[in-house]
Amino acid sequence: MIDTTLVVNGTERTVPTEARTLLVDALREGMGLTGTHVGCDTSQCGACLVHLDGAPVKACTILARECEGAAITTIEGVADPDGTLSSVQQAFQDHHGLQCGFCTPGMIMAAIALLRDVPRPTEAQVRHYFEGNICRCTGYHNIVKAVMAASGQVVEPVGA
Numbered sequence: 001m002i003d004t005t006l007v008v009n010g011t012e013r014t015v016p017t018e019a020r021t022l023l024v025d026a027l028r029e030g031m032g033l034t035g036t037h038v039g040c041d042t043s044q045c046g047a048c049l050v051h052l053d054g055a056p057v058k059a060c061t062i063l064a065r066e067c068e069g070a071a072i073t074t075i076e077g078v079a080d081p082d083g084t085l086s087s088v089q090q091a092f093q094d095h096h097g098l099q100c101g102f103c104t105p106g107m108i109m110a111a112i113a114l115l116r117d118v119p120r121p122t123e124a125q126v127r128h129y130f131e132g133n134i135c136r137c138t139g140y141h142n143i144v145k146a147v148m149a150a151s152g153q154v155v156e157p158v159g160a
């Protein structure tokens with residue numbers, strides 16, 4: 001085991017890692033940040049999406065030691081310190097962008113990355129961007145609505 005230091009949600013954290021330890025396991029098991037989920041372990045589902053130095057990455061596809069010294073943002077670092085939800089989280093709540101919620105952390109991290117690059121995406125751009133995030137519950141409709149709403153664009157009310 002070798003210590004690996006990451007700056008997670010603004011705080012420096014050091015965890016023992018093996019050469020094979022994945023970033024997602026360092027976060028979940030090493031740091032107790034279980035909001036980052038493992039849905040497939042084969043780089044398909046996006047449930048493990050976090051931001052690595054600001055860029056979205058699937059944390060099951062990268063070794064923890066490769067991230068030494070990097071800034072990682074997980075779903076636990078998205079809301080304000082007082083618990084106020086971010087605009088993307090609030091939009092998911094308002095537009096019923098989740099059912100079981102398993103995919104939701106990855107969806108929210110993806111949405112934040114998309115809206116940072118494309119502040120007012122078209123619906124087609126949102127759907128294309130979410131190709132790497134699988135939701136087994138919702139059919140995506142309300143997820144897309146939530147992302148559109150978070151971008152400040154008008155969406156149909158829930159149920160319409």
Ligand code: FES
Nearest residue numbers: 039041045046060
């Ligand atoms: S657990 Fe990483 S993409 Fe599914």
Ligand code: FES
Nearest residue numbers: 099101135136137
């Ligand atoms: S809300 Fe259940 S997998 Fe997406």
